[in-house]
Every structure is written in structure tokens, then in C-alpha cells.
Amino acid sequence: FFFILFVFGQNQMHKMHPKKIVKDGMEVAISQNLPLPVLNSKVTNEDIIRIEIGTSAHQRPFRREEGRIVAYNPDLDVISVTYILDPDTYPEASEVGIVGQFYSTDHGQTWNGPVILNNNTSEGPNYYISGSLYNPVGNSEVNQLFGVYQGTISPDDGQWDNYAFGSNRFSGDMLSNVLTNGENAEDGYWNIFGLTQINNEMRCMSMTPEGAWGAYSEAKLKLFHGEFGNNSFNWESYSTLEMNLNKDSENVMDWIGMWQGMDAGAEMAWSEDGEIGYVWMVGVSAEELSSYQPIVYKTQDGGGSWENISLDFTSSEMQSFLSLYLMQIWNGQYIPHISESAGTVNAQGNLELIISTGSASADVFNYPDSIGFRWAYPGDLFNLTVDDNGINNIIWIDELKAENVLNDTEGNYCGTDGWQHRLYATKSPDGNQVMFTWIDTRNTNNQYNTQPDLFGWAKYVSNNGSTNTMNEPICFTEGTLYETFYYFTSGSDLAYLNNDGGYTIPYVQSVSPGEFASNSSVSTDPVTVTYITGIEFDNLGEGLEENTIVSVNPSEQSVNTSEVFTSTIEIVDVENLGSFELELNFDPSLLQMNSLTLGDFLGSTGRTIFPLINNIDNTNGLLQYAVTTLGPNPPGANGDGILLNIEWTATSNISDDAVADLILQNAQVTEPNGTIIPVSMQNGQVNIQACYSRDFDCDCDVDIVDVTMAAY
Numbered sequence: 001f002f003f004i005l006f007v008f009g010q011n012q013m014h015k016m017h018p019k020k021i022v023k024d025g026m027e028v029a030i031s032q033n034l035p036l037p038v039l040n041s042k043v044t045n046e047d048i049i050r051i052e053i054g055t056s057a058h059q060r061p062f063r064r065e066e067g068r069i070v071a072y073n074p075d076l077d078v079i080s081v082t083y084i085l086d087p088d089t090y091p092e093a094s095e096v097g098i099v100g101q102f103y104s105t106d107h108g109q110t111w112n113g114p115v116i117l118n119n120n121t122s123e124g125p126n127y128y129i130s131g132s133l134y135n136p137v138g139n140s141e142v143n144q145l146f147g148v149y150q151g152t153i154s155p156d157d158g159q160w161d162n163y164a165f166g167s168n169r170f171s172g173d174m175l176s177n178v179l180t181n182g183e184n185a186e187d188g189y190w191n192i193f194g195l196t197q198i199n200n201e202m203r204c205m206s207m208t209p210e211g212a213w214g215a216y217s218e219a220k221l222k223l224f225h226g227e228f229g230n231n232s233f234n235w236e237s238y239s240t241l242e243m244n245l246n247k248d249s250e251n252v253m254d255w256i257g258m259w260q261g262m263d264a265g266a267e268m269a270w271s272e273d274g275e276i277g278y279v280w281m282v283g284v285s286a287e288e289l290s291s292y293q294p295i296v297y298k299t300q301d302g303g304g305s306w307e308n309i310s311l312d313f314t315s316s317e318m319q320s321f322l323s324l325y326l327m328q329i330w331n332g333q334y335i336p337h338i339s340e341s342a343g344t345v346n347a348q349g350n351l352e353l354i355i356s357t358g359s360a361s362a363d364v365f366n367y368p369d370s371i372g373f374r375w376a377y378p379g380d381l382f383n384l385t386v387d388d389n390g391i392n393n394i395i396w397i398d399e400l401k402a403e404n405v406l407n408d409t410e411g412n413y414c415g416t417d418g419w420q421h422r423l424y425a426t427k428s429p430d431g432n433q434v435m436f437t438w439i440d441t442r443n444t445n446n447q448y449n450t451q452p453d454l455f456g457w458a459k460y461v462s463n464n465g466s467t468n469t470m471n472e473p474i475c476f477t478e479g480t481l482y483e484t485f486y487y488f489t490s491g492s493d494l495a496y497l498n499n500d501g502g503y504t505i506p507y508v509q510s511v512s513p514g515e516f517a518s519n520s521s522v523s524t525d526p527v528t529v530t531y532i533t534g535i536e537f538d539n540l541g542e543g544l545e546e547n548t549i550v551s552v553n554p555s556e557q558s559v560n561t562s563e564v565f566t567s568t569i570e571i572v573d574v575e576n577l578g579s580f581e582l583e584l585n586f587d588p589s590l591l592q593m594n595s596l597t598l599g600d601f602l603g604s605t606g607r608t609i610f611p612l613i614n615n616i617d618n619t620n621g622l623l624q625y626a627v628t629t630l631g632p633n634p635p636g637a638n639g640d641g642i643l644l645n646i647e648w649t650a651t652s653n654i655s656d657d658a659v660a661d662l663i664l665q666n667a668q669v670t671e672p673n674g675t676i677i678p679v680s681m682q683n684g685q686v687n688i689q690a691c692y693s694r695d696f697d698c699d700c701d702v703d704i705v706d707v708t709m710a711a712y
Contacts (some may be wrong), residue, residue, distance in 0.1 A: 097125020
């Protein structure tokens with residue numbers, strides 16, 4: 001486990017009192033009397049503009065950030081946007097509840113459609129939705145692409161138990177509707193997660209709860225796939241994961257989605273080949289009582305089997321890191337309270353999460369009644385990397401400046417609907433670069449996120465493990481015509497490579513400033529849907545020169561059995577060294593690490609050393625080490641030097657010569673301010689020579705010493 005430190009600001013330290021979610025379909029229209037919006041009269045950023053796509057029947061398709069409204073297909077370079085069609089705008093929609101998809105072949109400049117994806121309103125209108133694209137194997141024609149829909153029916157009978165699916169070819173001649181009944185009253189309500197194409201099928205997920213609304217007692221994650229054949233999809237549930245959540249005294253499970261101002265706390269993400277996948281749900285685990293944290297499952301066989309991945313926030317290394325951002329509870333621990341999350345799978349098969357994190361006010365085991373509370377609200381954003389062993393890396397991204405808007409917060413939409421920070425995780429087509437976006441209010445005098453702008457941050461991980469990150473987040477929309485008016489945004493899970501060699505995320509905005517001021521109903525008043533241009537990131541891997549080398553020295557050496565010897569970890573051609581962290585793997589049956597000392601190079605300019613991790617595991621053959629330096633001055637070391645000195649003992653238990661590899665992994669090097677220094681790694685090798693017959697002291701020479709030892 002490794003982490004990177006960045007300079008950070010102090011968050012607001014006050015306590016959040018949670019409020020339960022309110023059931024949909026029960027809002028009362030409130031006459032709005034808001035002042036007319038004033039747009040920015042001093043535009044300084046013309047890269048971000050809005051291009052109108054059309055009109056949605058209402059705001060509901062955009063309310064939940066987990067729904068995938070925007071999709072991108074890299075094979076044909078096509079962007080799609082899906083929403084509920086406004087009957088007064090589209091003659092194809094005879095009533096409210098018809099799902100339509102629009103598509104662009106010129107990166108959002110012009111739009112075609114709608115393509116009807118679902119027109120079955122027999123049980124009620126389509127309501128919450130996800131939309132994506134499917135390209136049949138071997139297809140190269142845009143009009144042969146399929147739009148695909150997954151969603152929720154707003155039921156006429158009050159039972160949200162229908163799973164809705166739909167699809168149609170862009171040519172409009174292959175419409176297919178599927179409506180499946182669940183077992184419980186709320187089974188279909190959360191049918192919006194993870195819709196994406198994997199090979200010749202679509203995959204998605206729904207959460208199926210049990211119990212009364214807002215007070216669920218059980219939850220399962222139901223995984224669906226739609227296999228493509230005969231120009232339609234055969235939708236089936238292929239796996240169900242039971243989420244073992246803690247329950248309060250009233251038998252209500254502790255799930256983050258039960259509180260206003262939080263997201264649904266569930267999602268799914270896949271590798272490009274579909275073999276590696278993750279699903280997670282944010283709640284309080286009954287097995288590891290703590291606070292609201294991701295409960296993660298991973299598959300490495302395309303969903304055939306799933307394994308729980310434990311995330312340990314209580315290790316000494318993690319506690320040392322969290323102490324910089326969180327507040328202690330009564331027993332001295334720093335417990336993260338995670339309220340929002342989004343994620344994607346990178347090229348290395350690891351889960352990259354963006355999480356909104358505050359401080360839990362108490363642990364659930366000793367103070368169960370305080371589990372919904374947290375300090376340090378609105379909290380901070382972190383990038384959490386998860387692999388087979390749990391937390392692989394954590395990076396602080398930014399502090400959030402404004403609190404989530406609740407349903408009764410002044411300045412919300414229609415007097416009834418708030419919004420979160422709308423976190424989105426996106427990756428490049430090759431999966432090496434991950435990009436996170438969110439909305440926040442720049443005006444620190446605002447307690448709530450009522451003047452949202454769009455922000456972003458990115459990280460690149462090369463195939464050899466080298467990492468490059470943005471030094472600080474970017475505010476995309478500051479200085480634009482519509483700055484502070486980015487309420488219900490939605491981003492694609494895949495970016496495209498633009499003409500400048502960077503990556504652009506397809507993005508949309510719903511609800512215009514005028515509609516925000518005048519609309520009175522979230523479920524009946526139409527809203528304008530616009531495409532947002534210019535959500536662009538530099539390609540952080542482009543020109544990534546890995547001249548700095550972290551290596552094992554000597555790269556190869558020969559020793560005898562039982563010999564005590566040394567090696568070093570060295571760095572070559574570095575500028576302004578401020579910190580480093582690394583793992584070193586070795587075969588414990590051949591080598592044992594006796595001791596480890598920090599080299600003189602890191603502190604050679606007089607910087608103050610602050611050790612973080614020093615873990616020697618001779619059972620599993622693993623060294624974990626991390627150290628930083630403090631303050632802006634003096635500057636860091638330049639050139640070449642020794643990072644670590646290591647003493648070893650070679651095994652005595654071999655009859656033939658053996659080779660022990662010393663393998664460096666996850667080396668991270670930064671400047672004093674946290675700027676990543678790209679590095680390459682060079683491993684080492686130890687050749688262990690077995691003893692000759694009668695060479696009892698294993699010095700490769702039979703002499704008087706061996707005779708004496710034999711006669712003793």
C-alpha cells in the first residue's frame with residue numbers, strides 16, 4: 001500500500017446531521033419566485049460552450065449521477081446522449097415516458113435522432129435511465145450501431161418492481177422492449193448502474209433491496225447481461241451478490257444511499273476485455289464494523305466468480321496518511337466517512353475510485369447511533385486505487401468547498417430537489433489515463449453547492465507502473481458564459497483522443513438557467529439538454545520521459561549459501577527529490593532481509609526527513625518503504641544517490657545453485673510539493689552458489705577449517 005502527499009487546505013470542521021431520502025413521485029409543485037439568472041458578462045474562456053441537443057420531458061433522467069446518460073464508442077467515434085423525450089417537441093413521442101437517444105459523429109457539433117429505445121409505458125412511464133452504445137462485431141457503419149437502454153419505470157400501481165430494458169438500431173428498424181418483474185416492491189427502482197458493452201453483450205447492474213422505502217433491511221447487487229443475437233438482446237440476471245451490511249436497532253441497513261445529499265453508493269466497472277470487473281456498494285460492513293466505506297467485489301473471469309476485496313483504512317500506514325485530513329474519534333483512530341464515489345478500471349486491471357470523504361464522528365461498534373454523522377463536511381476528494389490486495393495507492397486530489405444541496409436547501413431545483421458533487425470517472429481508450437470530474441462552488445462564502453462549476457483532475461499510469469498526475473485540479477467553466485450554472489451534469493465513462501493529442505470527455509448539462517428559475521416540478525416541466533464542449537485533459541503520458549531511474553545495485557551479484565551481504569536501492573538523474581516510496585519483492589525461501597537503513601541522499605540538502613512506512617515481511621518476501629521530507633525549503637537533492645541500504649542473509653538450505661530476483665514495484669518519486677517525477681525501475685539478481693561436498697563453511701574452498709568443523 002502506498003500513498004502520495006500533496007499540499008492541502010483546511011476544510012470546514014463542523015458536524016453534518018443526516019436526513020433520510022424522500023420517495024419519488026410524491027413531490028408537490030412549488031411555484032418558483034427566483035430572480036432571473038444573470039450570465040457572465042465578462043467571458044474569458046471561450047473553449048467551453050453549450051450546444052443544444054434537444055428537450056427532455058423532465059429532469060428525472062439526469063437526477064442520479066450513477067445513470068449513464070452519455071456514451072462514446074471508439075470504434076466508430078460516435079457520442080450518444082439518452083433521455084426521456086418531450087412529447088411537445090418530438091412527434092415520435094406520443095406521451096411522456098418514451099426513451100430516445102441522440103448521436104453525434106462530429107464530437108458534439110451536430111446531433112442526429114431521436115432513435116427510440118423504449119416506448120413501453122404499459123406499467124408506467126420510463127423515469128430514471130441509463131443509455132449506452134453497442135457496436136456489433138465487425139460493423140463499420142454508423143447506421144448499424146445500436147442504442148441500448150436500462151432503467152426504471154415510474155409505476156402506475158406504486159410498486160417500483162419492474163426492470164426495464166430496450167434497444168434499437170440507429171436505422172430505427174430494430175426496436176425491442178423488455179419489461180421484467182422483480183420479487184420486491186423496490187426491485188426495479190435502482191436499475192441504472194454500469195451499462196456498457198463487453199465483447200458481444202451488454203452488462204449492467206441493479207440494486208435489489210428489501211424492506212420499507214428509506215429503511216431497507218437487506219440489499220443485493222443483481223448483475224445482468226444482454227447477449228446480442230438476431231438484432232436484439234436477451235437480458236438475464238447471471239449473478240447476485242449479497243451485501244452484508246450492518247443494521248441499526250430498527251433493523252435498517254447502514255447504506256450511504258439512504259441519506260439525502262449522498263449518491264446511491266453502488267456501481268460497476270470493467271476492464272476492456274471484460275475479464276476483470278469490480279462492483280461496489282458504500283455502506284457499513286457487518287464484517288468489519290467501521291463507517292460508510294466501499295464494500296468491493298472483484299472478478300477475474302468475466303463475472304463467473306466474485307471475491308470480496310477488503311479495504312483496510314486502519315493500518316498504521318493509512319492512519320498516518322488520514323491523520324493529515326481527518327479528525328480523530330474517541331479511540332484515536334481516523335475513520336473515513338465516504339459519501340460519494342465513482343470508478344473505472346485502468347489498463348493494469350486495478351480499480352480507480354474517486355471518493356468524497358469526511359471524518360466519521362464515531363465508530364459503529366461502540367456508538368451505533370452516531371453512524372450517520374460525520375465531521376469535516378463537505379470533506380476532501382481522494383483517488384483510491386484498489387488491487388487484489390486491497391488499497392494499493394491513495395492520492396489527495398482537492399478539498400471540497402461547498403456542501404451538497406439537500407431537498408430542502410434554499411436554492412435547490414423546483415424547491416424539492418438537491419444535488420451532490422456529481423463525481424464521474426472516465427478513462428482513455430487504452431485505459432492508461434484516468435480522469436475524474438465533479439461540480440463544486442468556487443465562492444467560499446456559499447455553504448452549499450448552489451453555484452456549481454465543473455472541475456477535473458487526471459492521472460496516467462504507464463504499463464511499467466510509472467505514474468504522472470496533474471499538479472492540481474482544473475476548473476473548466478470559470479470565465480465561461482454559463483459559469484456557476486452547471487447543476488445536473490453527466491459525463492461519459494470513456495474519453496476520445498482529440499486533435500491536440502489530449503483527451504476530451506463527452507459531457508452534457510440539463511436544466512438551463514432560465515428553467516432553473518422558472519420550473520416548478522421536477523417530473524413534469526421540460527428541460528433543455530446541451531452538450532458541453534472543451535472538457536479536455538492533456539495526455540499525461542505523452543512525452544513522459546522516464547530518465548530518472550530507481551534501481552537495485554549491484555544489478556547482479558554472486559554469494560554463497562548462508563553468506564551475509566548487502567545491496568542498495570539507488571536513484572539516478574533526479575532533480576529536486578522530495579519523497580519516495582517503493583516495494584521490493586524477493587523469494588523468502590532464498591533470501592532473508594536482516595536490516596534496512598535510509599541512505600544519505602534524500603536528506604543531503606538539509607531537508608527534514610519524515611518516515612512513513614518501513615515494513616519488512618520475511619514471510620511473504622516483501623519490503624514496503626515510504627518516506628517524505630517537510631517544508632518548501634531547502635530544495636531537494638539532485639543527481640545520483642543511495643536511497644536505501646539493505647543487509648541480507650542467503651539461505652543455507654539448497655543443494656544446487658539458485659537465482660533470487662529482487663523485483664522493484666510501485667516506485668513513486670516526487671518533488672517536495674508533491675509533483676510526480678516519472679521514473680523507470682531496474683531490478684536486481686542474486687546468484688546463490690551451493691556448497692561443495694565437504695565445504696562445511698560454504699566458502700567454496702575445502703581447507704583446514706572444513707576438516708576441523710568435520711572433526712568437531
